[in-house]
Structure formats: structure tokens, C-alpha cells
Amino acid sequence: MSTTAAEMETSESSQAEITPTLRVSSLRAEFRTDSGTAIAVDGMSYDVHAGETLAIVGESGSGKSVTSLAIMGLIPNPPGRVTAGEVWFENHDLLKLSEREMQKIRGNKVSMIFQEPMTSLNPVLSIERQMVEGIIEHLDLSPHAARQHALDMLKRVHIPDPESRLSEFPHQLSGGMLQRIMIAMALSCNPMVLLADEPTTALDVTIQAQILNIMCDLRDEFDTAIVLITHDMGVVAEMADRVIIMYAGRKVEEGTVTNIFQNPQHPYTRGLLGALPKLGFAGPVGSQTLNEIPGIVPALTDLPAGCRFAARCSYATEQCVAQYPPFEEKTTAHWAACWESANLPEGNQE
Amino acid sequence: MTDTNVQATSVVADPEIRPVINGGQRSGRGRTIRFMQAVFGNRGAAIGFILVLTLVLVAIFASWIAPFDSDQMGAGKRLSPPDASHWFGTDEFGRDMFSRVVFGARLTIQVGVIAVSISLTIGMLLGLIGGYAGGWLEKILMRSVDVLFSFTETLIALAAVAVLGPSLTNAMIAVGIAAIPFYARVAYSVTLVERNRPYFEAAVAAGAGHMRLLFRHLLPNIIPPLIVVATLGVSAAVLAAAGLSFLGLGAQPPSPEWGAMLSSGRDYFNRAPWIMLYPGLAIMITVLAFNLLGDGIREALDPRQRNT
Amino acid sequence: MNTLASGPLLKIDRLSKRFPVRGGVLRRVVGKVNAVDDVSFEINRGETLGLVGESGCGKSTVGKTILKLHEPSGGAICLDGKDISQYSPRQMRGVRRKLQIVFQDPYSSLNPRMTAADIVGEPLAIHGLAHRRDQRQRVAEMFERVGLRPDQMDRFPHEFSGGQRQRISIARALAVDPEIIIADESVSALDVSIQASVINLLIRLQQQTGVSFLFISHDMSVIEHISHRVAVMYLGRIVEIAERSKVFAHPLHPYTEALLSAVPVPDPATRRKKRILLSGDVPSPIKPPPGCHFHTRCPIAEARCRIDVPALREIAPGHMAACHLR
Numbered sequence: 014m015s016t017t018a019a020e021m022e023t024s025e026s027s028q029a030e031i032t033p034t035l036r037v038s039s040l041r042a043e044f045r046t047d048s049g050t051a052i053a054v055d056g057m058s059y060d061v062h063a064g065e066t067l068a069i070v071g072e073s074g075s076g077k078s079v080t081s082l083a084i085m086g087l088i089p090n091p092p093g094r095v096t097a098g099e100v101w102f103e104n105h106d107l108l109k110l111s112e113r114e115m116q117k118i119r120g121n122k123v124s125m126i127f128q129e130p131m132t133s134l135n136p137v138l139s140i141e142r143q144m145v146e147g148i149i150e151h152l153d154l155s156p157h158a159a160r161q162h163a164l165d166m167l168k169r170v171h172i173p174d175p176e177s178r179l180s181e182f183p184h185q186l187s188g189g190m191l192q193r194i195m196i197a198m199a200l201s202c203n204p205m206v207l208l209a210d211e212p213t214t215a216l217d218v219t220i221q222a223q224i225l226n227i228m229c230d231l232r233d234e235f236d237t238a239i240v241l242i243t244h245d246m247g248v249v250a251e252m253a254d255r256v257i258i259m260y261a262g263r264k265v266e267e268g269t270v271t272n273i274f275q276n277p278q279h280p281y282t283r284g285l286l287g288a289l290p291k292l293g294f295a296g297p298v299g300s301q302t303l304n305e306i307p308g309i310v311p312a313l314t315d316l317p318a319g320c321r322f323a324a325r326c327s328y329a330t331e332q333c334v335a336q337y338p339p340f341e342e343k344t345t346a347h348w349a350a351c352w353e354s355a356n357l358p359e360g361n362q363e
Numbered sequence: 364m365t366d367t368n369v370q371a372t373s374v375v376a377d378p379e380i381r382p383v384i385n386g387g388q389r390s391g392r393g394r395t396i397r398f399m400q401a402v403f404g405n406r407g408a409a410i411g412f413i414l415v416l417t418l419v420l421v422a423i424f425a426s427w428i429a430p431f432d433s434d435q436m437g438a439g440k441r442l443s444p445p446d447a448s449h450w451f452g453t454d455e456f457g458r459d460m461f462s463r464v465v466f467g468a469r470l471t472i473q474v475g476v477i478a479v480s481i482s483l484t485i486g487m488l489l490g491l492i493g494g495y496a497g498g499w500l501e502k503i504l505m506r507s508v509d510v511l512f513s514f515t516e517t518l519i520a521l522a523a524v525a526v527l528g529p530s531l532t533n534a535m536i537a538v539g540i541a542a543i544p545f546y547a548r549v550a551y552s553v554t555l556v557e558r559n560r561p562y563f564e565a566a567v568a569a570g571a572g573h574m575r576l577l578f579r580h581l582l583p584n585i586i587p588p589l590i591v592v593a594t595l596g597v598s599a600a601v602l603a604a605a606g607l608s609f610l611g612l613g614a615q616p617p618s619p620e621w622g623a624m625l626s627s628g629r630d631y632f633n634r635a636p637w638i639m640l641y642p643g644l645a646i647m648i649t650v651l652a653f654n655l656l657g658d659g660i661r662e663a664l665d666p667r668q669r670n671t
Numbered sequence: 672m673n674t675l676a677s678g679p680l681l682k683i684d685r686l687s688k689r690f691p692v693r694g695g696v697l698r699r700v701v702g703k704v705n706a707v708d709d710v711s712f713e714i715n716r717g718e719t720l721g722l723v724g725e726s727g728c729g730k731s732t733v734g735k736t737i738l739k740l741h742e743p744s745g746g747a748i749c750l751d752g753k754d755i756s757q758y759s760p761r762q763m764r765g766v767r768r769k770l771q772i773v774f775q776d777p778y779s780s781l782n783p784r785m786t787a788a789d790i791v792g793e794p795l796a797i798h799g800l801a802h803r804r805d806q807r808q809r810v811a812e813m814f815e816r817v818g819l820r821p822d823q824m825d826r827f828p829h830e831f832s833g834g835q836r837q838r839i840s841i842a843r844a845l846a847v848d849p850e851i852i853i854a855d856e857s858v859s860a861l862d863v864s865i866q867a868s869v870i871n872l873l874i875r876l877q878q879q880t881g882v883s884f885l886f887i888s889h890d891m892s893v894i895e896h897i898s899h900r901v902a903v904m905y906l907g908r909i910v911e912i913a914e915r916s917k918v919f920a921h922p923l924h925p926y927t928e929a930l931l932s933a934v935p936v937p938d939p940a941t942r943r944k945k946r947i948l949l950s951g952d953v954p955s956p957i958k959p960p961p962g963c964h965f966h967t968r969c970p971i972a973e974a975r976c977r978i979d980v981p982a983l984r985e986i987a988p989g990h991m992a993a994c995h996l997r
Contacts (some may be wrong), residue, residue, distance in 0.1 A: 247935030290896035653975035
């Protein structure tokens with residue numbers, strides 16, 4: 014990868030370009046495993062701006078979750094380690110901060126919500142305790158004011174009867190309710206960046222719709238930059254302004270949501286779109302075959318030299334196997350790492 | 364969000380990431396090797412393993428290692444302190460303490476293996492059947508186990524010896540019986556977990572009969588956690604049997620059982636402390652060895668590693 | 672697809688399953704959950720019935736009760752015209768060959784201490800359908816049929832990827848030539864690209880063997896793709912059941928409408944379309960609301976919805992729904 018999209022974006026755009034809220038550049042994270050060193054994230058770069066939603070899409074093991082854990086300094090060491098890269102936020106490289114300094118930023122200016130709300134909350138502490146502690150710590154409010162703030166936040170995420178919810182414990186609440194509380198907690202210190210890791214994957218679709226709505230509203234109200242990590246192309250289409258597709262630890266495509274969905278430049282993106290059953294399919298059962306991506310993701314401990322998708326790609330050439338393609342701008346504000354993108358057929362899927 | 368809420372360790376436990384990080388396909392032999400690596404990667408477990416191995420070798424080759432026979436009186440002067448010819452000194456009959464401790468390893472290994480085999484086999488079957496059967500059979504089995512469990516093991520062992528009569532064999536049986544409730548409870552709880560896993564339901568749905576469900580599906584899956592418990596259990600059994608012998612209810616003189624040796628050394632403790640010191644040390648090291656090994660195996664069998 | 676005139680392959684009639692709720696220190700029974708409440712449907716030969724609903728609606732319990740992994744509390748389960756709901760475990764063993772299941776979790780649904788060949792061959796051995804040597808042959812055939820390499824059949828489950836394991840589960844279900852396979856969230860745990868190939872496989876197998884599916888899922892798009900007919904469940908009851916095209920193009924129950932409207936569509940162009948947003952959570956099945964269970968979240972509920980339980984009735988030809996207001 015010669016130039017990252019993030020760098021090109023800023024160098025090419027006008028001086029009026031606002032500095033991004035969060036800039037990740039050339040991030041690399043490794044895990045030591047029994048079968049060797051796994052490169053979970055390899056040269057990941059992105060910018061995210063205030064009020065914008067950037068979606069990072071990928072399947073299991075693509076490195077999408079590890080990226081945000083690395084940003085938050087939450088990769089367990091050992092076995093994991095961030096071996097290269099920078100994470101710029103408010104003129105600091107977060108990776109160089111001490112644990113103490115990170116604690117001030119975590120949950121305050123940069124917040125994170127996880128897929129399983131149940132496991133991210135402490136089961137033996139009441140909701141009030143967990144919410145208010147963070148608020149007191151980061152916002153320097155009196156206990157009374159902090160409680161009031163917590164109540165306000167719960168109302169913002171449409172939690173009925175917030176007073177009594179405060180005194181309850183996580184196991185007394187449903188998954189949807191807990192995820193709303195997590196969002197309220199994450200946003201209670203008015204963060205500039207919200208990293209949301211599969212925030213709705215564990216939820217039912219009607220609850221998911223509510224949560225996505227709340228996230229959109231709050232983003233617009235507080236001008237938060239959202240990094241939405243997901244595997245669900247439907248959620249991406251619904252929420253994102255820009256999209257990054259990751260595969261085996263690397264960014265393979267980046268662009269606006271319209272570009273990614275209507276004119277994907279990487280065969281993997283096209284494969285993903287074609288693999289989805291689409292609502293509104295009316296033909297007889299069996300009349301439409303979903304696109305399959307043959308094979309499996311390469312082991313992160315034993316990555317090929319060339320394009321990591323080549324073994325599963327129907328357009329792969331000798332060059333693809335031998336050499337990793339550069340991540341380059343294919344059309345305006347639309348990057349992909351593919352040697353063959355010019356030769357892909359018309360249309361947006363396989 | 365405070366930091367207590369953050370489950371950083373979940374990254375590696377996340378089943379989505381794990382298989383890929385570790386590579387897709389791996390061989391069964393590789394798994395055994397990784398298991399051994401996991402055991403030996405833990406320093407305590409490695410020490411435990413080496414100690415246990417040493418103990419077993421000493422027991423096997425006792426007659427080659429020991430310079431004298433364990434019962435040979437007058438092998439040296441009476442109650443002579445440790446020196447070059449009698450490393451651990453001699454006892455009140457002039458028997459070589461080193462030889463007695465070495466031969467004692469045989470008895471100890473026997474005690475550990477036989478007592479644990481009794482409690483493991485019976486306890487495992489009771490727990491397995493109780494957990495599998497459900498209904499009245501489960502209630503009867505597990506309530507009886509609970510009643511037994513409410514007595515301390517020593518009490519049960521004492522009662523058993525009282526019925527059977529004092530001898531080392533009976534002490535082994537008594538110690539074995541005393542620990543049955545413990546193994547039964549562990550086997551029961553593991554069985555309950557396993558029988559709620561989808562693979563078990565799948566086997567029921569396929570029409571599998573009782574024998575197949577019990578011995579082909581449940582048993583192989585409850586054995587690994589029980590192995591851990593059994594390894595730790597060896598040290599408890601060794602200790603309990605030594606205790607019985609010390610009280611005169613187990614091995615009888617002149618048997619070189621460590622507990623019995625401790626007991627007969629009591630009278631000479633002021634003049635010849637080595638008679639109690641070396642058997643005592645041997646018991647301590649054996650208990651420590653099996654505990655370290657058991658802990659190591661438990662860590663190696665940790666679900667985070669086992670499920671990959 | 673050959674729908675025989677002899678009646679449906681599987682007919683579920685007013686099936687219910689109640690679980691006791693225990694509470695207090697003494698774990699006494701303090702109440703009951705109607706996990707499945709008066710559920711009726713039919714599945715014809717070669718047909719897929721999609722059973723869709725949110726978590727806790729009882730859809731998986733329906734599947735497990737049909738298999739008698741749970742004893743039904745009431746109602747009939749007629750397989751080939753015979754009611755098996757009162758069969759003893761021994762009698763059940765005789766009919767289990769016809770009814771197979773594929774679970775959601777590809778990791779825990781295979782016994783980790785058996786080889787893939789033993790797992791797939793087990794139903795054959797149980798039902799005495801093949802001698803030892805024939806069994807290996809048959810297992811190899813099954814492996815090929817589900818797209819696995821027969822030379823890998825002596826491996827253990829952990830040596831396969833998630834998608835491959837799900838294929839092993841399917842091969843196990845298929846080995847005894849069942850008449851119906853209950854697929855309980857069978858593709859939900861898989862990555863999109865893998866999920867696609869398993870869905871394709873299931874459809875292809877149905878075309879080849881004429882097996883019927885009860886396809887249980889929470890994913891509306893997958894249900895629409897694979898099902899001939901669709902039943903929608905909410906808190907233990909079926910609220911709507913009809914041909915797939917009817918349910919998806921002209922949903923009659925307000926819950927079905929909301930469910931369809933909540934599905935995020937993978938097309939940014941449709942993003943700003945108007946959605947029916949349901950307020951609140953699914954109520955606890957221990958204390959479901961009286962009357963129509965859905966009235967607490969229903970945008971059009973009226974007074975009587977809070978009192979009377981709406982019956983599942985034919986509102987349009989071949990289109991049943993349980994709503995007072997349609």
C-alpha cells in the first residue's frame with residue numbers, strides 16, 4: 014500500500030477541509046497464537062469526521078473489531094499487540110498515551126458500545142451506579158447533578174420510566190433495553206467519537222430499528238462521529254455516509270455508501286452484495302441462486318503474498334496471486350485494492 | 364462507561380475471531396501437541412509433572428534405587444542421623460530410612476491410584492446416570508449423594524475402616540468410598556451441562572438409545588473435567604490414607620507406608636527427628652506435585668483453548 | 672415437488688407447550704410460560720414452511736416439541752396421518768428417522784469427540800439402515816452431496832470451518848432419507864457468504880430429494896428466499912400464515928407489517944422510506960398482555976384488542992391472520 018486513502022483524501026482536497034475528529038493511520042495489530050503470529054489488522058487507515066457515520070464492514074476475522082479495540086487501547090496484551098500505526102485524536106497519538114491518560118479519554122471523548130450489552134455491564138452493580146460513576150469521573154459533576162444527567166440520557170434513548178430503571182440491575186432488563194442503556198452511557202459524556210461494534214446484531218429486528226433510529230438522532234443532535242462496525246449490509250445502507258470493506262485484516266475498498274452499493278470496485282464487495290437474500294424476491298423458490306464465495310478466509314497466521322482474496326476470486330490472475338494490489342482511487346473518492354477492477358463486468362454484484 | 368465494564372479479554376474468547384486467528388484446519392495430533400504445550404507452558408504444571416514422573420519411576424525401580432530392603436533391621440546403627448551411608452538416617456530398629464521412603468513411594472502410588480479409581484469410577488457413573496436420567500432416579504441418587512456429602516470424608520473413611528478392619532487395603536477402599544460423593548457431584552454437574560448442548564439433543568432426535576446417549580455422547584465429554592478433578596484427588600487420597608495410617612487404622616508396621624512411618628516416629632521425635640521429617644517431606648512433595656499437575660491440566664483444558 | 676393427495680405430511684393441531692416457572696428459595700412452581708400456545712399448521716411434501724418471529728416468540732420450542740425433545744402439553748402432531756404426540760420414547764425411536772433437525776450453532780451441535788464420519792453415520796447405525804462397510808460408503812455419498820470432501824470424513828468437528836460444520840449437520844440429517852427436516856436458525860450463525868451457500872444447498876437438496884423443511888428463522892429476507900409458505904409467530908401464537916407472496920406483499924397483521932418494515936434494506940437509495948417503528952419491547956412471555964398479545968405495541972390497537980383474543984381466521988382467500996381489525 015503506497016498511499017493510504019486517508020492521506021490522499023486530505024492532500025487532494027482543498028484547504029477548507031476540516032481536520033478529521035479521529036484519524037487512524039497504518040494501524041497493525043498482531044496476536045500470538047499457538048500456530049504462529051496472526052496479523053489481525055494490517056495497515057488500516059481511516060478518517061472520520063464530526064457528524065459522520067463511517068461503516069466498517071467485514072466478516073468474522075476481517076479485523077474490523079480488533080481495529081476499534083486497538084484504538085481504545087483494549088487489546089489484551091498478551092497475546093495481542095499493536096505493532097505499528099498511529100491514532101490521532103485531538104492532537105494526541107492515542108497509542109502513545111499512558112493507561113492513565115487513556116482512561117480519561119475512554120468513555121469520555123471516545124466511547125465504545127459492544128455487541129453484547131449483557132456482558133459489557135457489571136452484573137452486580139445497579140444501572141445507576143454504573144452510569145453515574147462514569148459521569149462523575151469524566152464530567153466532574155456532583156452526585157446529584159450526575160444522577161440528573163443520567164436520567165436525561167435515559168430519556169433521550171426512549172427508556173420508559175427511567176427513574177425505576179436506574180435502580181435495577183442488568184439481569185432485570187431486556188437486551189434491547191440494555192443496549193439503549195449502553196448507548197445512553199456511551200453518549201452521556203458527549204463523546205466526539207462513538208465506536209459501535211455490532212451494536213444491533215444481538216437484537217431483534219424491530220428493536221434494531223429503534224436503536225438505529227436513536228443512534229441517528231443522537232448523532233445529528235450532538236454531531237458525534239460514529240464508526241459503525243457491522244457485517245450487515247442492510248444496516249450499512251441504512252446508516253452509513255461512507256463505507257470501508259475489510260478482508261483478512263486489510264481494507265479492500267472504501268467509498269461513499271452510494272458508490273459502494275452501486276458501483277463496487279472489489280470482487281469481494283460484489284460477492285457480499287450478491288450473497289444477500291433480498292427482501293421482495295418474488296420468483297418461485299429455487300429460481301434464484303444466491304452468490305456463493307467459494308473457499309474460506311485465509312488463516313491470519315499464514316497469509317498469502319498476493320491479494321488475500323485471490324484464492325476465492327473468480328477474476329484472479331497470476332498477478333493477483335503474486336503481488337498485493339495497491340489501494341488506489343478508482344473513481345472520485347472511491348478506492349479499492351484490486352488489480353482487475355477495470356475488468357469487472359457491469360452491475361453491482363456477481 | 365468505566366473501565367470495569369470493559370471486557371477486554373473477550374477478544375480472544377470471541378468465537379468469531381478465534382477460528383480464523385488460529386487458522387482454519389488443524390489436525391488432531393496438533394491438538395494433543397498444543398495441549399502438552401499448554402501443560403508445559405505453565406511452569407508449576409511442568410514441575411508437578413516432573414515430580415510425579417520421578418515418583419512413579421522411584422516406585423517402579425525401588426528395589427534398584429534403595430540400598431537396603433525396607434524391612435531389613437540393623438542395616439545400620441539404631442537411630443543414627445543422616446550420613447553418607449544412610450542418607451535419611453535410620454529408625455529405632457536400625458532400618459535404613461532412605462530405603463523405607465523409597466519403597467513407601469510404591470505404596471503411595473498404589474493408594475493414590477486405587478482409591479481414586481474407586482471413587483472416580485463409582486462417582487462418575489452415579490453422577491452420569493443421575494444427570495442423564497432426571498426424574499425420580501435423579502432425585503434418589505443425588506439426594507443420597509448429598510447426604511453422604513454432608514459428612515466429612517474423614518468421617519466416612521473412619522466409619523468404613525471401622526467396618527472393614529484396619530489394613531492398608533481397607534484404608535484405600537475407605538478413602539475411595541469417602542470421595543465418591545465428591546466425584547458424583549462433579550460428574551453430575553458436568554453431565555447436566557453436556558446434556559443441554561445441541562449435539563446431545565441432536566443425538567436424541569436421531570433416535571439414539573440410552574446406552575448410546577450415555578456412553579457414546581455424554582461419557583467422553585465429561586471425562587476431561589473429571590481427569591482434572593482426579594489428578595487433584597490423588598493428593599487428597601494420599602493425604603487421607605496417610606492420615607488413617609498415622610492413626611493406626613491403615614497400613615500396619617512394619618509396612619513402609621509414609622503415614623505409618625510418621626506415626627511410629629512420633630516417640631523418637633526429640634532424639635531422631637529425621638524419622639518423621641523425611642516421610643513427612645515425601646508426603647508434602649507428592650501432594651504438591653499432584654496439585655500442580657492438576658492445576659496445569661485444568662488450565663490447559665480451559666474452554667477457551669479446548670473449543671478451538 | 673409432488674404434493675400427494677393423501678393429506679399433509681405433517682399436521683400440527685392446536686399444539687401447546689407450557690413450561691413451569693420456578694421462583695423463590697425453594698424453587699417452587701410459581702407460574703407457567705405458554706411458550707407455544709394453540710399453534711396449528713400443516714406442511715406438505717416437498718414444501719418449506721418458514722416460521723418467523725423474534726426471540727422468545729416460541730418458534731424454536733415449536734420445532735423441539737414436534738421432535739418431542741419437549742413433551743407437548745396439548746394438541747396433536749400428526750406425521751403421515753398418525754398422531755405421535757403421545758408416543759413413548761421407544762415408539763418415537765421408530766419415527767425419528769422421518770424427522771430430522773439441523774441446529775443453529777455449528778460449534779456445539781456436533782459431538783466434539785466423534786469423527787465427522789461417525790457423526791453422519793450415527794443415525795444410519797441407530798436405525799440399522801446400513802452395515803458397517805455400506806455405512807462408510809453412504810457417509811461418503813452424503814459428504815459429496817452436501818459439498819464436503821469425503822477424504823476429510825475421519826476428521827473431528829473442530830478441524831472444520833463453521834460453514835463446513837453446518838454441512839456436516841445437514842449430512843447427518845439427510846443420511847436417513849428423512850421426510851421432514853426442522854432447520855432451527857440453521858444459517859443464522861454463519862457469515863453472509865457462507866450463509867448463501869448453505870441456503871443454496873438446502874434448496875438444491877429439496878429439489879433433489881423432495882424433503883420438506885420447517886425453516887425456523889428470525890431473518891425475514893432468508894425466510895422469503897427459501898419458503899413456500901410463511902407463518903409469523905408472536906409470543907407463542909401464530910399471528911399470520913399464508914403463501915409466502917401473500918405474507919410479504921400484502922401482510923395482514925400489523926406485527927408482520929412492522930417486522931417487514933423494520934428490516935434494513937441493503938440499498939442506500941431506499942433509506943429514507945417511511946418505517947413503522949414499534950415502540951417498546953416484546954413483553955415477557957411469563958406475563959403476556961391479555962387479549963391480543965400484540966396490543967401493547969400495535970399502532971392501530973383498539974379497546975377490544977386489550978380484552979378479546981383474536982382468532983386466526985381466513986381474512987383473504989388462503990390468507991389467515993389473527994387480528995380483530997382486518
